Amino acid sequence: MKKKNFIPIAKEVIETEIKSLKKLKLSINQSFNKVVEAIINCKNGKVIISGIGKSGIIAKKISSTLASIGISSFFVDAAACSHGDLGQIGSNDVLILISFSGESSELKNIIQYAKRNKKITLIGIVSKKNSLLYKSSNLKLLIPNVTEAGPGNIVPTSSTLITLSIGDALAISTMKYRNFSKLDFKKYHPSGSLGAKLKTVGDLMITGNKIPFINENILMNDALKIMNKFNEGILVVRNKKNRTTGIISDGDIKRISEKNNDVKNLISKNIMKKNPISVNKDILAAQALSIMNTKKITCLCVHKKNNKNKTIGILTIHNILNANIQ
Numbered sequence: 001m002k003k004k005n006f007i008p009i010a011k012e013v014i015e016t017e018i019k020s021l022k023k024l025k026l027s028i029n030q031s032f033n034k035v036v037e038a039i040i041n042c043k044n045g046k047v048i049i050s051g052i053g054k055s056g057i058i059a060k061k062i063s064s065t066l067a068s069i070g071i072s073s074f075f076v077d078a079a080a081c082s083h084g085d086l087g088q089i090g091s092n093d094v095l096i097l098i099s100f101s102g103e104s105s106e107l108k109n110i111i112q113y114a115k116r117n118k119k120i121t122l123i124g125i126v127s128k129k130n131s132l133l134y135k136s137s138n139l140k141l142l143i144p145n146v147t148e149a150g151p152g153n154i155v156p157t158s159s160t161l162i163t164l165s166i167g168d169a170l171a172i173s174t175m176k177y178r179n180f181s182k183l184d185f186k187k188y189h190p191s192g193s194l195g196a197k198l199k200t201v202g203d204l205m206i207t208g209n210k211i212p213f214i215n216e217n218i219l220m221n222d223a224l225k226i227m228n229k230f231n232e233g234i235l236v237v238r239n240k241k242n243r244t245t246g247i248i249s250d251g252d253i254k255r256i257s258e259k260n261n262d263v264k265n266l267i268s269k270n271i272m273k274k275n276p277i278s279v280n281k282d283i284l285a286a287q288a289l290s291i292m293n294t295k296k297i298t299c300l301c302v303h304k305k306n307n308k309n310k311t312i313g314i315l316t317i318h319n320i321l322n323a324n325i326q
Contacts, residue, residue, distance in 0.1 A: 102131025246272030
């Protein structure tokens with residue numbers, strides 16, 4: 001095969017699609033606000049999205065994105081709706097139909113069904129004002145006619161890109177209005193690398209009777225027995241009010257042993273490091289790992305809200321590594 005240079009073609013495709021996105025940006029108006037409000041206000045129903053061909057593929061992606069931020073949403077196949085799947089669309093649902101031409105024959109039955117059920121809010125994402133979908137929709141998002149990348153302006157490229165972009169814009173607008181946070185996002189992404197990135201300290205910390213607490217006035221002879229029993233390489237030191245006053249690591253004990261042969265008869269509060277670093281249980285585990293690396297330590301105390309002296313858990317480097325946090 002003769003060596004060819006396809007780089008200019010790639011740049012031309014990208015430039016064509018950039019122009020289509022700029023055209024889309026200029027087209028955004030008050031209709032966009034109304035569609036976002038309809039999605040936000042859909043509390044007793046579902047956001048159902050449908051389309052045919054490439055528009056159907058984009059519809060699936062938009063629905064998946066909405067579901068990932070806590071919106072009850074799913075995709076329905078337009079063709080299957082003519083054979084019984086219309087039953088998936090109920091009263092109080094928001095129905096978003098995507099069709100660049102607005103005249104896809106497969107959408108006609110869905111449109112008629114939605115118009116018969118007045119409680120269904122029909123939203124059309126379409127590029128032609130004189131189309132059936134545009135005229136039938138309760139809310140309309142008119143996307144611009146754009147030039148497709150490639151010869152003959154026939155392969156759906158720029159048109160699918162701007163449809164995908166308008167869907168992303170709807171999802172992010174909804175997400176920001178609802179103050180959807182990383183912690184909320186984590187609920188819907190518990191597995192995989194994304195789930196690992198979103199794990200919090202509270203997900204990984206050691207809690208309850210597994211925390212190696214000791215009183216600040218006990219002898220190190222007894223403290224060492226507790227350290228060996230829990231095998232965490234750390235002791236959390238508290239006063240009689242159960243407030244954390246310090247921390248003792250196995251490294252601390254080794255260093256003191258080199259200077260004092262009678263460590264076992266020393267009192268814990270005379271050995272401990274005062275004011276140990278404590279983190280909120282709701283911060284990301286990745287952030288806790290960063291603190292450990294910066295401070296060159298392998299364990300953190302954990303608190304909730306602003307009660308830094310009330311330890312509710314401990315987080316070790318082993319907890320983080322076992323959860324594949326990086």
